[in-house]
Amino acid sequence: MLYQPGEKCLSVYGFTHADNISWQNLTGDGLSYVFARKGDKNAQKAIRCLVECLHELNLVGIVRKVHNNNNAPKMFALMPVIDTNNYVCLSMIALSYKEEIKQMSFPATNLKKYSCTPEQVNAFKDLINAMDLTQAYDDTYDDKEAFPIAECISPAAQYVLDCIAFRALNPGKPLPKPREEVMSLFQVPPLLEENARKPIEKIKSLFTLNKVEVKKRKNKNVVLDIDQIQAPLGDFQPDTTDIPNMPKVQLPINENEVDNIHKISTINPVEDFKVLQGKNKPLSELAPGMIKSN
Structure with a gap:
């Protein structure tokens, strides 16, 4: 029996x-916004009243959405949004179901083999404090923070826009290199670089690096090259030095059966090989038969 979600709807549960909605519970491909119907004053008043109530009480709404008829339903969280210009709306983001939340277990990192001394831990803390981007410049600058998220541009996107503008004004000239303002985004601020020198040298002295030689694995599957075989297989003599007085068994071969042997069989491949070799069969034809008989 299949579950029938019903018709297209957006119902408030x-x-x-x-505080009950954490970022681990959020899912989906993006964020949607819910606005009041354009020109409908009653809908605009209802949305504003709902947004202000949710904002004052610090609440969020839980809604069920069916995108199309008989589509799988999804749960969403409605959160209030109040713009700086007093423009209100609701932001809607999907909530994950219980089976979608996976509890990942990772091995412990505090192993005795890799344990650090308090001096080593403090050395890393000093390095982190020395490379704090919020204190990247001295008091001569208005803002001490380096690469602020709200003001930092994408160097790749900026260079593409520069190339488009340059190509429009100079169709026949080669594209220029990135500007200094763009390349400065890849450079470490001088104050951070200077502050990080001492902690880095201290870390180098506290941690010793040993070169680990990687052993090459031997290939167990040795390919037999027919051209490298010096003696024919018929002259091969088994080594019986470790087993004294080992009896040798000779199997009788009928002459009629010898004439009927045209290829190496899996029942008695060694004798078949000797018979075919006696018929002056080349080794290049006998080798594939020996391989198949194994």
Whole structure:
């Protein structure tokens, strides 16, 4: 029996405190916004009232959405959004189901084999503090932070825009190199570089690096080259030095059966090989038969 979600809808199931919705519970491909119907004053008043109530009480709404008829339903969280210009709306993001949340277990990192001394741990803490991007410049600058997220541009996108503008104004000239403003985004601020020198030297002295030689694995599957065989297989004599007085068994071969042997069989491949070799069969034809008989 299949579950029937029903027709297309967006139904409110209830409300909960915003602290009950953590980022681990969020899923989906992006964020959607819910606005009031354009030109409908009653809908605009209802959305504004709902947004202000959710904002004042620190609540979020839990809604069920069916995108199309008989599509799988999804749960979403409605969160209030109030713009700086007092423009209100609701942001909607999908919630994950219980079976979608996976508890990942990782091995312990505090192993005795890789344990660090307090001095080594403090050395790394000093390096982290020395490379703090919020204190990348001295007091001569208005802003001490380096690469602020709200103001930092994408160097790749900026260079593409520069190339498009340059190509429009100079169709026949080669594209220029990135500007210094773009390349400065790849450079470490001088103050951070200077502050990090001492912690780095201290880490080098506290941690000793040993070169590990990687042993090459021997290939067990040795390919037999027919051209490298010096003596024919018929002259091969088994080594019986380790087994004294080992009896040798000679199997009788009928002459009629000898004439009927045209290829190496899996029952008695050695005798078949000797018979075919006696018929002046070349080794290049006998070798594949010996391989198949094994």
